[in-house]
Amino acid sequence: MTQTIDPEKNYSAVGKPTRRMDGEEKLTGRTRYAGDLSFPGLLHARMVLSPYAHARILGIDSSAALAIPGVVAVYTAETLKMAKSHESSRSQSPLARDETFWSGHPVAVVLAETEALAEDGAAAVDVDYEPLPVVIDLVAAMDPSSPLTRPRKEEEPSEIAGGGTHADVGTAQVEDEEQEKLSPNVTDRAHMHSGDIEAGWREADAVIERTYRTHPVHQSYLEPQSIIVVPDKAGQQFTAYASSQGLFSARSDMAGALDLPERQIRVEPMPIGGAFGGKFGLVEPLAAALAAAIRKPVRLVYTRQEDLLAGNPAPQAVMTVKLGAKQDGTLVAMQAKLILDAGAFSGAAAGLAGYLISSVYRCPNTDIRAYEVLTNKVSVGAYRAPGAPQTAFALESAVTELCQELGMDPLEFRKKNALRGGDPSGNRRRPILPPLGLIECLESVEQHPLWKERAAQKAHPSAELAGWKIGIGLAVGGWPGGNDVAAAACRLESDGTVSVVIGTVDLTGSDTSLALIAAEGLGLNTSQVNIAHDATDTMPYSGATGGSKTIYSMGPAVMAAAQDARQQILQIASDMLEASVEDLEIENGAVAVKGVPGKSLTLQKIATASTSYSRRGPVYGQGRTPIPEGSPMYAAHLAKVAVDPETGEVRVLEYVAAQDVGRAINPPAVEGQIHGGVAQGIGWALLEGLEYDENGQALTATFMDYAMPHSFDVPNITPILVEVPSGVGPYGAKGVGEPPVIPVAGAIANAIYDAVGVHPSEIPITPERLFTALQ
């Protein structure tokens, strides 16, 4: 279902449901991923992981490992040469030196001729540890009396975790006038405020304050972290086949690790088996350093256990939210204390979390504090809308409880207070936000039977669910909208088709959408447009795929390149047809003189001319995207759940997700993003969470222990595509990838609250936790 706000929709390619170009190859199992490749002399890497969350390394004995025939080398932080300048970066200093900081911290790497031999070798490496005090609870870690997660040098630069790569918000100002006494485990603080929070509380007729807790959630991509690095004979040129979200960022990461100019690193485009934010340079530096050291191709493909122990999951959070509203439902005060657990290295983007929680509703008086804390757990990375599922769970739960307090319809409350285009952004960095569709999304779900007839919907559970309680929950969420620079080229092929040349990674079918954009610009069918990728040596620069910004920032570059190619094609045709460019149009794979039937030239003929006798040269269009601001994107979700009060078990029965996508370039691709995001959100809400014991031992190191949603956990999902066009994105498109995961935990928690009157304060809402709360 698509609800278009823009009446001007009249496109021939854009908006046309189109099959993914990579679909057949993937569905038939022909796609070859990085780990599937083989090279002569390829060595397999297996890591030796620390069993201790915090320990001193007294010694590493590799002799037994090296005695195994086929084990070629064992590297440690001492013996693996890497650039010294990145010692505070986990990925640039991937092996523990002196101390280990989490259970799963790589201590050594074994290289062997087969994967099995590497595994045998890793098991035979003997490491002598002296256990040290561990820091596990993120709140306790903030106390000045807490042990240190890891020693921090005085001169070590402050590890400020900005959200820059994901959004245009950055870390807000830290106000040091009020020096809280905090442990050095706190590595980032952001404080945003507006108005007068105390005046806000005085004005409020109802105030609620709640504390919410989440657990670390793993991206759980199908394809684990994977990379092969092939050095040249001189050890000067390296070619990487990486499951990475950014070709150019992977190149930078590897060049940094090897201290080489970027041009000596070549990163090949590879199909990616899922990433969700988790594949940004975690393994590239290590693999590059190994290949440089051994001068042979090295394959580092995580096992699932390695990925759960030594990946970079989403941060755990403890969030206290206090809201005050007037009796008419006007939100007048919002205070929040957000503590994000980064694990052993910085990266939790506390400032972004603060921005997110303050960018959903208008509120004149705010006081938001966000903290990043280090603990002895695996350090975190980006995962689909970093910080947003956590903060949306907290905010949307609190808002719903506030509505209960006010006796107000939660949808009415949200419509009344929703952020609108023209409002300032949460941290006031953008004084005037562009058009955004939060209200429109709320109006969409308001009209949906699940909301409109919710009393009736709740009245008749099926026989199977006799005794269960039915509830319907509403939640919203937003994402500021990433952006990036990009460039693209567009080439006319000898067969009259067109190739769009880009340096981005296709994670989600973006190639197909970009082909639609190019086809629209050129006046071609999508089948006549091919998307061509190649390595970093020659591609037009583009940023990494992530932050819901690929179509948004790459699309305009492709549009411009297609437009440039179109002009070049028309110029050649103009020479050949002896007609002015203005009188020409491209239709059905040919350039025709408008209004003169039969006077036309196929693109194939123009291609031949362009590479032979034309006076213009080959068609090679080019497009460059400047860096505008992001276009914020919002979603409103409805969840219908059934709760078994006897056991605390929850089933999601139905789901409606309205989202402002600006313009759906390829509607089924957008719907697919919403399906996937909601499914992952159900994981956040009900199932997923990395667990640690009091010594920091990971209790969830396999998929037997770490619960992912199965197909039967995911109900029918109805996506509603709301189109409030962006002034920047191609044909009005906004990002679509991140929003669908954001409101899910809140919507389900609110539905449970609706069903049983108890509001869960911790996700995942396991039967055990809900049962306990119900007692």
Added chain:
Amino acid sequence: MTQTIDPEKNYSAVGKPTRRMDGEEKLTGRTRYAGDLSFPGLLHARMVLSPYAHARILGIDSSAALAIPGVVAVYTAETLKMAKSHESSRSQSPLARDETFWSGHPVAVVLAETEALAEDGAAAVDVDYEPLPVVIDLVAAMDPSSPLTRPRKEEEPSEIAGGGTHADVGTAQVEDEEQEKLSPNVTDRAHMHSGDIEAGWREADAVIERTYRTHPVHQSYLEPQSIIVVPDKAGQQFTAYASSQGLFSARSDMAGALDLPERQIRVEPMPIGGAFGGKFGLVEPLAAALAAAIRKPVRLVYTRQEDLLAGNPAPQAVMTVKLGAKQDGTLVAMQAKLILDAGAFSGAAAGLAGYLISSVYRCPNTDIRAYEVLTNKVSVGAYRAPGAPQTAFALESAVTELCQELGMDPLEFRKKNALRGGDPSGNRRRPILPPLGLIECLESVEQHPLWKERAAQKAHPSAELAGWKIGIGLAVGGWPGGNDVAAAACRLESDGTVSVVIGTVDLTGSDTSLALIAAEGLGLNTSQVNIAHDATDTMPYSGATGGSKTIYSMGPAVMAAAQDARQQILQIASDMLEASVEDLEIENGAVAVKGVPGKSLTLQKIATASTSYSRRGPVYGQGRTPIPEGSPMYAAHLAKVAVDPETGEVRVLEYVAAQDVGRAINPPAVEGQIHGGVAQGIGWALLEGLEYDENGQALTATFMDYAMPHSFDVPNITPILVEVPSGVGPYGAKGVGEPPVIPVAGAIANAIYDAVGVHPSEIPITPERLFTALQ
């Protein structure tokens, strides 16, 4: 020594002697060529060659070969699937079907796990032949009574061999009014004439007529014909690593063989170990068909013997030249009959030979006939200036004998009659030729001591050469100048260097010259410019490397791309420095405001800005070259030789080569081209020639039998770079690769004539041939 005609020479990069970028890697042996690559499951191909020059294939028994463990498959024309539409093309129908047409014609291909096993397999294939009559002598082959080289179907299209890829001349008109009775072995005829030849003879005071003969000469590149083709799992996508002069032409050749759209073929750029015109798609279709059939990577790397038996050498020629001049030295009549032996398949470019012989001197009355004849020898291909060494040997020998007849100084005669800019081309297709430096080259060698003091030079042979006769010979030669379309891109890198992105193959150091061109356009040092190649999937289109046209046609595209990138850089700098673009300049890797010391920005900073906060997008310049006419290029050579009248042995003692290069972009690279061309010319003149017995058996199938010049055969060579700028080439550059080989055989023959008074009529001038002539 460089003699510049253009006074406006004031460049910072262009013209600066610069080391080849690929030099270190090649000199240290680190370069990896196509045949050096390895892939999992790689199969090695070895061909079964026909021992008969013409035979019927009665049967092929592969059972013994297939019984060898490790031999995987044997393919014949019957079993190897290739597109049916190219049956008259040797490369598209590489395996003999029904009949073999030369001794060396591939009959079958064996695929095996190792090269040695493939060789064993090839030896074990049992082919049953029935010998057929052979056609060996090219003159006899023209007679209507001659046996046929191969059966020709009525409907087979005429195999017109144009010189289109090498020059802009094409095949001239065939006048059928006078139907000569010729064997169907004659596959191409060209007849060019001007004025009234009979009137010319009447006007002439002196007339000479001579017949000259050459032998087939092999390109003898260091790296043999080599290719690896890797199919994807579905057999739909093919990646080729080919020692080929053209990435895009190789793609077309393979797409044609497999009947697939070009986009399903990816051709990777590879370093090339010599080509000289001989690597244009000979092996690509066969290798592609093998990889498609077996669905595994296939490596086809010729042995030296295969290359000599089944390569594509330069054609043998028999040329009768008749010249008439007035007593004052004015050339008034020129008649020529040129017979080129194409071997078993068309490709000798007869029309081009006719053009070449008529495009050196002004002559009002001409009558040039050129013929291509098929014989049962290996079919020919391009070799450095196709047709020109042969025709220049004939023409320059005849001119020198005519001067003798006239009693005229041969340099004066040539200056008097030399073609000049503004004259029409030999076939009158170009009514007005652009500036060309034949006169200037003649004036250059005229001033050289070897000519100026030639009496003295000849007077004093060294003691070692006592009894030998010394002679000095002069010859000239020209090449019409190839051209092609091209496109290029230009990217600013994060370290402030610039990458030029091109789809050409670097055969001769062209990358370094293109870097100089880009550096000049950008205001950078050459060390700040990198040349980046990638595969056909994404590269800007450019034609193959050949025809002395790479710098000439690619250079302007690189210039334009650099200029575009420069504009983009200046625009970003203009935003950042708040200065207008017109006030900015690029100097020492930074953009500076003219006249404001200290107000500047490094390119590195601009690169960072362009991929982050700039309002312009990443720097990605683009350039496209239209297709202008070629710029003809001429050379004048002097050879000093010693002849032992007792044995007929000839030594070249000194060599001077003046050449109009328009503008020497990288002078040592141009001089290197001249050194190499002269050395190869010495091979043509004195040593090289494929020989066949009366049954068509090749007598020169190894380098033991086929004589190449050794270092001691090549004297000191003095290149003189004459610069008569082209109005089209970058900074005035003309092509340089082809001319230096053209006059050599003529200059040496004329020097021998000068020494001993006998003019050799056949090259190579072996001691045996010269001794016989002297008797």
